[in-house]
Amino acid sequence: MELAFILPVLVLFILGMSDLAFAGASSYSLTRNANRAVELALSRGAVNGGYEYLRSEASAGSTSAxxxxxxxxxxxxxxQKDFTTDCPSGALPFRYVRVTVSDVYYPMFPAYLFGSTIDIGGSALVRVQ
Structure with missing residues (x-):
């Protein structure tokens, strides 16, 4: 008799935790894509004065990212406003690249508290000079 009361609660808890785990795995995948893109920025460098080619590299494996x-x-x-200029004499130059990947996760079991979608994302930052 007691099991009949607690079993539905346990099942909902397990389903909610598995859905949350899938959302976490998807977010980790986006962070991994951003990290892979900034690693490429370190190895390849700037192309035509910029890093716009990282956009296609970071969206690999995700159609809607x-x-x-x-x-x-x-x-x-x-x-500074211009990435390609040089710093004045005696100034320390620091060049940075940040890749941010965002997507929407659609839960298997949409709940009233979380809504029908969850915004997930990941980012990576690297100093290239």
């Missing part, structure tokens, strides 16, 4: 590639130059820790 939104990929944002940001790259900027800092001279003495002050962000």
């Amino acid at each position: 939104n990929v944002t590639v940001d790259y900027w130059l800092e001279c003495n820790f002050v962000e």
Whole structure:
């Protein structure tokens, strides 16, 4: 008799945890794609003065992922507008590349609290100079 009361709760708990695990695995996959893209930025470098080619590299394996590639130059820790320029004499140059991948996860069992979709994403940042 007691099992009849608790079994539906346990089943819903297990289904919810498995759905949450799938969302976490999908988010980890997006982070892994972003990490792979910034590793490519280190090995390949800038192409035509930019890193826009990383967009296609980071979206590999995901058909609907939104990929944002940001790259900027800092001279003495002050962000500059143009990535390709040089810093003034005596200033320390720092060039960075950030890849952000975002997607939407559709739960197997949509719940009232979480809604019908969950926004997931991952990002990676690397200093290239």
